[in-house]
Amino acid sequence: MIKADSRVRKKGAGKLKRVGIPRGLFFYYYYPLWKSFFVNLGAQVITSAPTNCLTVQQGIDSMVDESCFPIKVYFGHIKELCREPIDYLFVPRIVSVERRSYICPKFMGIPDMVRARIKDLPPLIDTIIDYSRDNKMMDNEILKAGKLFTSKISRIRDAYQAAYKELQFCKALAGQGYTMAEAINLWEGIPQPRFNCDTHLTVGLLGHGYSLYDQNISMNIIDRLRSMGCKVVLPEELDKQAIESRAALLPKRIFWTLGRKMVGSALYMAQSQDIDGIIYVACFGCGPDSMVGEIIERKIAGKPYMLITVDEHTGEAGLVTRLEAFCDMLKRRRIRNGADHFSPHG
Amino acid sequence: MQITFPHMGNVHIAIKSLLEKLKLDVVTPPPITQKTLTMGIKYAPEFACLPLKINIGNFIEGLENGADTIIMAGGWGPCRFGYYAQVERDILQALGYRFKMIILEAPDSNISELFNQVKDLGENVTFWEVLKAVKFVWHQINAIDQMEKAYEYHLAYTSDKESADKILSTGLAALDNCFHKKDVDRVCSDTVTSLENLPRHNKPVLKVGLVGEVYTILEPACNFNIIRFLGHMNVEVTRSIYLPDWVNDHLFKGMLKKSNRKEVYKQAAPYLNYWVGGHGRETVGCTVGFARRDFDGVIQIGPLTCMPEIVAQSVLQRVSEEERIPCMTLYFDEHSGAAGVYTRLEAFIDMLERKAAAGLNIISGRIN
Numbered sequence: 001m002i003k004a005d006s007r008v009r010k011k012g013a014g015k016l017k018r019v020g021i022p023r024g025l026f027f028y029y030y031y032p033l034w035k036s037f038f039v040n041l042g043a044q045v046i047t048s049a050p051t052n053c054l055t056v057q058q059g060i061d062s063m064v065d066e067s068c069f070p071i072k073v074y075f076g077h078i079k080e081l082c083r084e085p086i087d088y089l090f091v092p093r094i095v096s097v098e099r100r101s102y103i104c105p106k107f108m109g110i111p112d113m114v115r116a117r118i119k120d121l122p123p124l125i126d127t128i129i130d131y132s133r134d135n136k137m138m139d140n141e142i143l144k145a146g147k148l149f150t151s152k153i154s155r156i157r158d159a160y161q162a163a164y165k166e167l168q169f170c171k172a173l174a175g176q177g178y179t180m181a182e183a184i185n186l187w188e189g190i191p192q193p194r195f196n197c198d199t200h201l202t203v204g205l206l207g208h209g210y211s212l213y214d215q216n217i218s219m220n221i222i223d224r225l226r227s228m229g230c231k232v233v234l235p236e237e238l239d240k241q242a243i244e245s246r247a248a249l250l251p252k253r254i255f256w257t258l259g260r261k262m263v264g265s266a267l268y269m270a271q272s273q274d275i276d277g278i279i280y281v282a283c284f285g286c287g288p289d290s291m292v293g294e295i296i297e298r299k300i301a302g303k304p305y306m307l308i309t310v311d312e313h314t315g316e317a318g319l320v321t322r323l324e325a326f327c328d329m330l331k332r333r334r335i336r337n338g339a340d341h342f343s344p345h346g
Numbered sequence: 347m348q349i350t351f352p353h354m355g356n357v358h359i360a361i362k363s364l365l366e367k368l369k370l371d372v373v374t375p376p377p378i379t380q381k382t383l384t385m386g387i388k389y390a391p392e393f394a395c396l397p398l399k400i401n402i403g404n405f406i407e408g409l410e411n412g413a414d415t416i417i418m419a420g421g422w423g424p425c426r427f428g429y430y431a432q433v434e435r436d437i438l439q440a441l442g443y444r445f446k447m448i449i450l451e452a453p454d455s456n457i458s459e460l461f462n463q464v465k466d467l468g469e470n471v472t473f474w475e476v477l478k479a480v481k482f483v484w485h486q487i488n489a490i491d492q493m494e495k496a497y498e499y500h501l502a503y504t505s506d507k508e509s510a511d512k513i514l515s516t517g518l519a520a521l522d523n524c525f526h527k528k529d530v531d532r533v534c535s536d537t538v539t540s541l542e543n544l545p546r547h548n549k550p551v552l553k554v555g556l557v558g559e560v561y562t563i564l565e566p567a568c569n570f571n572i573i574r575f576l577g578h579m580n581v582e583v584t585r586s587i588y589l590p591d592w593v594n595d596h597l598f599k600g601m602l603k604k605s606n607r608k609e610v611y612k613q614a615a616p617y618l619n620y621w622v623g624g625h626g627r628e629t630v631g632c633t634v635g636f637a638r639r640d641f642d643g644v645i646q647i648g649p650l651t652c653m654p655e656i657v658a659q660s661v662l663q664r665v666s667e668e669e670r671i672p673c674m675t676l677y678f679d680e681h682s683g684a685a686g687v688y689t690r691l692e693a694f695i696d697m698l699e700r701k702a703a704a705g706l707n708i709i710s711g712r713i714n
Contacts, residue, residue: 064660066651066677093620102424105623109657112618116664128620252432255423282393287426287653290393291433298436309393 016044017149020086020122022077023048025070025107026094028180028213032187033167034090037142040159041149046084048077051216055080060312062117068283069217069311070210071106071113078114082121088148090125096132101257104288174236179222181213199231201330204269206235206262206296207281208289217310218281219319225279228327233275235265242268250295259292263299270300276330277304279323284311304330347446348373349415350408352401355564356494357589359522360487365417367479368464368471375408378567380682382407387680389437396568396649396679397561398430402437409443417467420451425624425654484593484602485527489534491590493517496538498584501577505547511574513540549580552643552698555636557586557629559648559655562678564589569647570684572676572691579695584641586632587625610635617661624654630661637669642698644671645691650679672698 019038021027027047035045048055051073059076081089091114094107102108111126127145130137146156166187173183182192203225211217212234225232235243247254247264254260262280269275280296282289293307306326308319350373351361358374365372376382382403389406390399405416416438421428431449438445450463465476497514504510517537524530554576562568563585573583594602610631618630633644646662648655659675666673674694676687 064656066656067660095620100422102623105424105626105653106657108424108620109618109622109626109661112620113657113660116617116661250432252420252429255428285393285651287395287651290391290395290651291426291429294391294394294433295436298440 016042017088018044018046018084018086019125020046020048020081020084020089022074022081022089022091023050024074024077024214025110025210026092026103028184028209030167031184032170033163034092036163036166037146037159038090038149040162041146041156043149046081046086048080051076051214056216056312063113066285067106068285070208070214070283071110072312073214073217074110075114075118078118078121082118086122088125089122090127092125092127092129095128095130097129097257098131100132100253101255101260102132103257104286171236174234177237179213179234180209180236181215199229201228201230201276201327201334202233202274203230203327203330204233204265204272204275204278205281206265206269206278208258208262208283208286209236211281211283211310217283219310219316221279221281221308221319221323224320224323225327228323230327233269235261238265238268246271250299254292254295256288256292259288262292263295266296266300270303275303276334277306277326279326280305280307282307282309284309304333347371347415348413349417349448350375350405350411350413351417352404353378353565353567354561355566355589356490356518357564359490359518360483360589361417362522363486363525364464364479364483365467367482368467368476370467373408373411373413375404376411378404378565383567383680383682389441391433393651394433395426395652397427397565398434399680400565400568401430401434405434405438406441406443409438409445413445415446415448417448417450420449422451423623427624482527484590486521486524486530487590487593489521489530490518491588492534493521493537495588496541498573498577499582500541500544501574502551502580502582503546504541504544506544507578510541510544510577513537513544547580550699550702552581552695552702553641554581554583554695554698555586555632555641555644556583556647557632557636557644557658558625558646559629559652560587560592560625562647562649563587564592568649568678569676570678570687572645572647572687575688575691576695579692581695584636586628613638617665618658622654622657624652626654626658629655629658630665633662633665633671633673634669637665637671641671642702643694644673645694646673646675648675648677650677652677672701 021031021034038045055073055076058079059072059074062079063072063075078089078091091111093111094103096102111124114124115121125145125148127141129141142160143153143156146159150156170183170187173186174180178186178192186192205212205222205225212222222232243261243264246267247260249267250263254263266278269278278300280293282293297305297307306322308322348371349365353375362372362374378400383400385406386399386401386403390402418431418434420431431447435447448467461476464480465471465473493514497510501507501510514537517533520533521530524533556563556573566574576583595605595607610628613634614627614631617634618627621627629646636644646655646659662673662675676690
């Protein structure tokens with residue numbers, strides 16, 4: 001979050017180099033790593049404010065219409081950071097975070113799209129994150145980014161090692177029922193309320209982290225479900241190996257990291273007795289989601305399932321109505337335990 | 347075994363002769379019509395891209411014409427195409443069709459994988475016969491390409507557009523019935539000669555580059571036959587993707603002929619510096635290439651929500667400004683209103699015409 005005094009400071013004031021990290025896309029998966037890395041190297045990290053109307057508006061204005069909503073929001077965050085006195089803007093090119101799997105073509109073109117569409121950019125740190133073949137290239141990329149701040153290679157390596165531990169810590173928090181967004185807040189020292197209301201339903205919530213944990217994109221779906229008395233189970237809480245083993249049941253390995261995680265989680269949740277229903281939050285125009293949503297719907301027959309597509313529309317009432325209807329259906333199913341009077345599809 | 351396959355422009359001629367040379371019974375799906383599209387739309391996921399919807403339509407029509415086996419290509423991402431076959435199989439099985447699906451995965455490491463896949467497909471064929479079949483089909487693909495290229499060029503310059511259309515369709519139909527290299531050569535040269543002999547007009551001809559996603563470019567049913575429409579408006583269309591290049595680059599890893607992909611990638615920098623799956627990088631690189639070869643404009647086409655093309659589209663504006671070339675993007679989906687697309691194309695071509703005319707005036711003004 002931008003501190004009030006940071007706006008007053010002029011560019012170059014003080015010795016610290018300032019790095020801007022947009023609060024979008026893989027922020028919710030890797031922010032602790034990125035922040036600690038730059039802070040360990042003696043930089044100051046600035047993030048944009050949580051997504052708000054202005055972010056959305058600026059994002060929609062600066063990105064092509066056909067793009068998906070999270071990408072537009074990301075552009076909004078970059079626009080906001082461009083007004084801050086920062087020395088570098090961290091816009092990684094995230095190709096792949098594991099062997100032979102990708103995220104999405106749009107992630108692979110992000111730095112180029114940003115350069116093409118936003119004028120007056122600060123220098124970009126466009127680290128290429130690509131683990132699809134080996135880790136060697138990644139090593140070089142980390143050193144390249146680190147060399148902007150220090151010439152000592154050992155210091156860069158130490159900074160990365162320490163930062164990686166911070167990420168693990170944050171992920172451990174997320175395993176305890178916090179969302180990644182809450183875990184990041186906790187990690188930054190902002191206390192988070194625990195939702196301890198008496199839950200009578202358990203809902204598995206799937207979706208890409210950058211849409212689920214962004215309260216604006218997902219229209220706050222997690223808190224809405226919680227306030228309706230649902231315990232929300234997120235993919236981050238599930239055992240990673242269990243997810244992988246379920247996803248491996250498909251005849252062909254899914255080559256999108258997030259897509260495979262979603263299918264694996266859905267299959268896992270479908271077999272779990274504790275989970276009453278599954279909600280999938282997809283983004284309008286998302287390529288992998290159009291396939292993954294279909295696969296899930298076909299593979300989890302018997303478990304109530306609802307696909308919610310979000311984009312820049314702001315009609316929250318529509319979402320609330322659908323959630324309420326879905327929860328009502330789950331409750332009735334529970335009362336008439338075992339009876340199949342209600343369609344399992346929301 | 348009755349085998350069917352998806353359509354992609356005139357590729358069906360080549361696929362059919364390949365499968366026949368492998369001693370298989372082929373059921374060519376009927377040409378893509380509104381009915382094909384309607385069935386595809388009905389059963390395919392709503393937000394999937396258009397090629398998947400058309401594929402489903404093709405398969406249903408193929409299966410209803412007696413096929414019991416489907417052959418389909420695969421891939422390893424990040425473009426959605428790599429997972430098409432899996433989703434399509436699930437959809438068709440849920441509809442109650444009983445069939446076998448053979449998925450040709452693009453070779454991960456070496457070319458012999460593909461040869462072996464093709465060999466396994468055939469019944470009692472030797473490696474030598476496979477090699478011969480591939481060689482013949484490659485020849486046929488090149489013939490299709492030559493005919494299409496000649497058509498695209500002469501269509502813009504001739505005053506008798508209808509005859510040009512007719513010559514190409516007769517030529518392709520004749521090619522479909524060729525079983526020997528000699529016949530292929532004859533049909534090809536006949537078609538090209540008759541196209542060359544068409545009467546000419548002396549109106550100005552605009553040169554437009556057509557870039558974008560491969561299926562949309564190659565399949566006229568997917569793009570409202572944009573090449574023919576532009577040709578009828580005296581526009582010479584040059585594509586970013588031709589069939590032999592695609593087969594060479596994607597199926598044979600550049601073994602059949604020298605690839606110009608590196609050149610294209612070089613031109614894509616600094617606008618797009620990394621591969622983004624599909625043909626995103628080619629779209630940007632070719633647009634730059636067209637601009638530097640003094641084309642009048644570039645039209646980008648793709649299926650709606652195509653991820654690589656969205657990346658390309660979002661940098662094309664910068665390319666357009668810096669390389670000084672007018673660009674237009676058209677996405678195609680379930681909508682069937684050709685008039686809307688044609689109006690936009692006409693407006694774009696009008697603009698290019700005026701720009702070209704203005705450019706000439708400036709030059710003549712200087713000379714005078």
